[in-house]
Amino acid sequence: xxxxxxxxxxxxxxxxxxxxxxxxxxxxxxxxxxxxxxxxxxxxxxxxxxxxxxxxxxxxxxxxxxxxxxxxxxxxxxxxxxxxxxxxxxxxxxxxxxxxxxxxxxxxxxxxxxxxxxxxxxxxxxxxxxxxxxxxxxxxxxxxxxxxxxxxxxxxxxxxxxxxxxxxxxxxxxxxxxxxxxxxxxxxxxxxxxxxxxxxxxxxxxxxxxxxxxxxxxxxxxxxxxxxxxxxxxxxxxxxxxxxxxxxxxxxxxxxxxxxxxxxxxxxxxxxxxxxxxxxxxxxxxxxxxxxxxxxxxxxxxxxxxxxxxxxxxxxxxxxxxxxxxxxxxxxxxxxxxxxxxxxxxxxxxxxxxxxxxxxxxxxxxxxxxxxxxxxxxxxxxxxxxxxxxxxxxxxxxxxxxxxxxxxxxxxxxxxxxxxxxxxxxxxxxxxxxxxxxxxxxxxxxxxxxxxxxxxxxxxxxxxxxxxxxxxxxxxxxxxxxxxxxxxxxxxxxxxxxxxxxxxxxxxxxxxxxxxxxxxxxxxxxxxxxxxxxxxxxxxxxxxxxxxxxxxxxxxxxxxxxxxxxxxxxxxxxxxxxxxxxxxxxxxxxxxxxxxxxxxxxxxxxxxxxxxxxxxxxxxxxxxxxxxxxxxxxxxxxxxxxxxxxxxxxxxxxxxxxxxxxxxx
Ligand code: WTA
Numbered sequence: 001x002x003x004x005x006x007x008x009x010x011x012x013x014x015x016x017x018x019x020x021x022x023x024x025x026x027x028x029x030x031x032x033x034x035x036x037x038x039x040x041x042x043x044x045x046x047x048x049x050x051x052x053x054x055x056x057x058x059x060x061x062x063x064x065x066x067x068x069x070x071x072x073x074x075x076x077x078x079x080x081x082x083x084x085x086x087x088x089x090x091x092x093x094x095x096x097x098x099x100x101x102x103x104x105x106x107x108x109x110x111x112x113x114x115x116x117x118x119x120x121x122x123x124x125x126x127x128x129x130x131x132x133x134x135x136x137x138x139x140x141x142x143x144x145x146x147x148x149x150x151x152x153x154x155x156x157x158x159x160x161x162x163x164x165x166x167x168x169x170x171x172x173x174x175x176x177x178x179x180x181x182x183x184x185x186x187x188x189x190x191x192x193x194x195x196x197x198x199x200x201x202x203x204x205x206x207x208x209x210x211x212x213x214x215x216x217x218x219x220x221x222x223x224x225x226x227x228x229x230x231x232x233x234x235x236x237x238x239x240x241x242x243x244x245x246x247x248x249x250x251x252x253x254x255x256x257x258x259x260x261x262x263x264x265x266x267x268x269x270x271x272x273x274x275x276x277x278x279x280x281x282x283x284x285x286x287x288x289x290x291x292x293x294x295x296x297x298x299x300x301x302x303x304x305x306x307x308x309x310x311x312x313x314x315x316x317x318x319x320x321x322x323x324x325x326x327x328x329x330x331x332x333x334x335x336x337x338x339x340x341x342x343x344x345x346x347x348x349x350x351x352x353x354x355x356x357x358x359x360x361x362x363x364x365x366x367x368x369x370x371x372x373x374x375x376x377x378x379x380x381x382x383x384x385x386x387x388x389x390x391x392x393x394x395x396x397x398x399x400x401x402x403x404x405x406x407x408x409x410x411x412x413x414x415x416x417x418x419x420x421x422x423x424x425x426x427x428x429x430x431x432x433x434x435x436x437x438x439x440x441x442x443x444x445x446x447x448x449x450x451x452x453x454x455x456x457x458x459x460x461x462x463x464x465x466x467x468x469x470x471x472x473x474x475x476x477x478x479x480x481x482x483x484x485x486x487x488x489x490x491x492x493x494x495x496x497x498x499x500x501x502x503x504x505x506x507x508x509x510x511x512x513x514x515x516x517x518x519x520x521x522x523x524x525x526x527x528x529x530x531x532x533x534x535x536x537x538x539x540x541x542x543x544x545x546x547x548x549x550x551x552x553x554x555x556x557x558x559x560x561x562x563x564x565x566x567x568x569x570x571x572x573x574x575x576x577x578x579x580x581x582x583x584x585x586x587x588x589x590x591x592x593x594x595x596x597x598x599x600x601x602x603x604x605x606x607x608x609x610x611x612x613x614x615x616x617x618x619x620x621x622x623x624x625x626x627x628x629x630x631x632x633x634x635x636x637x638x639x640x641x642x643x644x645x646x647x648x649x650x651x652x653x654x655x656x657x658x659x660x661x662x663x664x665x
Pocket of ligand 1: 275320321322395396397398399400421422423424425426427447517518519531532533534540543544545
C-alpha cells in the first residue's frame with residue numbers, strides 16, 4: 001500500500017487481496033530501502049509543512065540567495081494576478097552560479113556532449129566567466145534591463161550561457177526551440193516585440209550539420225522592425241550576413257569582464273516561453289523571477305532528489321520548459337552537475353545514451369514516455385554491456401503506459417531505481433502532480449499525488465468535484481509560486497484560457513479562482529491522479545505540444561486547399577501524430593504535389609517535428625448545422641473507432657463516406 005496515502009487520505013484498498021485484484025501491471029512498486037535511506041524528502045511531515053498555505057512555500061524560497069527578504073509570501077488581492085515573495089529582490093544568475101563559487105567553484109556545473117564527439121565540462125568558475133563575458137557583450141550591444149532577448153539555439157553550451165547572461169542583466173529571455181521554423185521564430189519575435197535574436201551558424205543532428213542561421217535569415221522578412229542578430233559559431237568563425245554580430249569575435253574583448261548582476265524584484269519576469277493553445281497564435285507564458293526559481297529549486301530537490309554531488313541528466317531540450325526548469329535553473333540553483341547533450345539518441349549508435357551515462361556515472365536520468373517507447377522498440381540489447389547505475393528516473397510530457405513504465409523500470413532502472421512520473425505544464429513552471437519518491441509507492445501509469453503545497457481535484461463540467469474513480473477535468477484550486485504571471489501582453493487571454501472555465505471571475509477573493517490546465521484526469525481511489533491527456537484541441541506529438549489550430553492554419557496557407565481539419569491519431573512511439581483532412585479548391589486535382597505542399601507548409605510555419613502523418617483528400621468535412629467542423633468524428637475515423645452519433649450534423653452521410661474511404665483501405 002502507498003503508505004503516505006493511507007496516512008493522508010485514509011482511503012486505500014483495505015487488504016492485499018484488493019491489490020492482487022488489480023491488473024498486475026498496475027501493482028504498486030515500493031522504493032528500495034537504499035533509496036529511502038538517502039532521499040532528500042524522507043519525512044512525510046513535509047506535506048503538512050509545505051502545505052501550510054502560503055508560508056509553507058517559504059521553505060523553497062529559503063533555498064535561494066536573496067538581496068532583500070520578501071515582505072509577503074503571497075498576495076492574492078488581485079486575482080488571478082497573484083504575487084509571490086513580493087518585496088524580495090534577487091538575481092537568477094547569482095543563484096545559479098555566484099553563490100556556489102565559494103564552496104564548489106571547480107566542480108562541474110555543466111557537462112556537454114556534442115554529437116560530433118566533443119566533450120566539454122564547464123565548472124562553476126568557468127560558467128561564471130562565460131556568463132559574465134556574454135552579459136558584458138549583450139550590454140555592449142545595447143541590451144538593457146527588461147529588453148526581451150529571443151534565443152534560437154540548439155543544445156550547445158551557448159544556450160544556457162546566453163540564458164544566464166540575460167538573467168544577469170535583467171533581460172528576460174524568450175527561448176525558441178531550435179526545431180521551430182523561420183515562420184515560428186518570426187511569430188515569437190514579433191509577439192514579444194524583441195529587438196535581439198541570438199542564434200548559431202548550425203548544429204549536428206544524426207551526423208549531419210544543419211544550417212541553422214538560415215532560419216533567422218528567412219525569419220527577418222516577416223519580422224516587424226530590424227532586430228540585432230548575434231551569431232555564435234558551432235566551430236569556427238561562421239560565414240553569415242555582414243549585418244550580423246559574431247559572438248565569438250566580440251567575446252574576445254570581454255573575456256575578463258565582470259558584470260555586476262542586476263538585482264530584480266521577485267515579481268520581475270525572468271523569461272517568456274511560448275506554448276500552443278487552442279487558438280492559432282502561440283501564447284507567451286511569462287514567468288516571474290522569485291517564485292519560479294524557488295519552485296523549481298524545491299521540486300528539483302524533493303521530486304528529482306538532486307544533491308550537489310550528483311550527476312544529473314535530463315535528456316530533454318532546453319528549448320522547452322522541461323529544459324528551462326530541470327536542466328538549467330533547478331539543478332544549477334542546487335549546485336549540482338547537469339549534463340546536456342546535442343543530437344539524437346540513435347546517433348552514432350542506439351546505445352549512445354547508455355554510453356554517455358556510463359562515461360559520466362549519471363545518478364539521475366530524466367526522459368519522456370516517447371523516448372522510452374522508442375528504446376523499447378529498439379530492444380533491451382542496446383543497453384547491454386554498458387555499466388550505468390541510475391538511482392532515480394523521471395518521465396515527463398505525456399501519460400506513460402504501464403507497459404512502457406515497466407520496461408523503463410526494469411531495463412533502464414535495473415529494477416531498483418525509483419521512477420517519478422511528473423505531470424506539469426509550461427504554464428505551471430514546475431511539477432504539480434507526482435510522487436515524492438521515497439514517500440509514496442510508485443504505480444505505473446499514475447502520476448501520483450499532488451506535490452506538497454499543491455491542491456488538485458477532478459471536477460465535472462459544471463465544476464463539481466467528482467467521486468473518486470470518475471474521469472473529469474483536472475483543476476488546481478490554490479495558487480503556487482511557479483505559476484505563470486500572465487500571457488505576455490494579453491491579460492484577457494490569460495483569464496480566458498486558464499481561469500474562466502471554473503472560477504468566479506468577478507470575485508476579488510482568490511479562493512474563488514480555479515486554474516484549469518486543460519487536461520482530463522481520474523482521481524483514483526488511492527488518491528493518485530491518473531492523467532488522461534488534453535481535453536482541448538492540443539495534441540502531444542513525441543512530447544511536443546502542438547495546437548490543432550496552428551497546424552490547420554499552416555495547411556490552409558497552401559493555395560490548393562479550401563478547408564482543413566487536423567486531428568490526432570494515436571501512434572505507438574510518438575503518442576500522437578497529426579492527420580490532415582482537406583477539401584481542395586474547385587478544379588484542383590488531389591495529387592502528390594498537393595501533399596508535398598501541405599507537408600512543406602507545416603514544416604515552414606512550425607517545424608519538421610510537426611510534419612503530418614497522413615493527408616486525406618475528402619469531398620467535404622463533417623460539420624454541424626451551424627458550420628462548426630466536427631474534429632471529434634475525424635479523430636474517431638483516424639483511430640479506427642466507431643463514429644457515434646452523427647445526427648446533429650448538417651449532412652450525416654459525410655463522416656460515413658470518409659470512414660469508408662479511410663478505414664476501407
Ligand atoms: C501533458 C511539459 C501525462 C499534459 C512539462 C500537459 C502529461 C501537457 C504529463 C503540457 C504526465 C505533461 N502525464 N500528461 N506526466 N506531463 N503532460 O507545456 O497534457 O509542453 O497539459 O509541458 O503535457 O505540455 P508542456
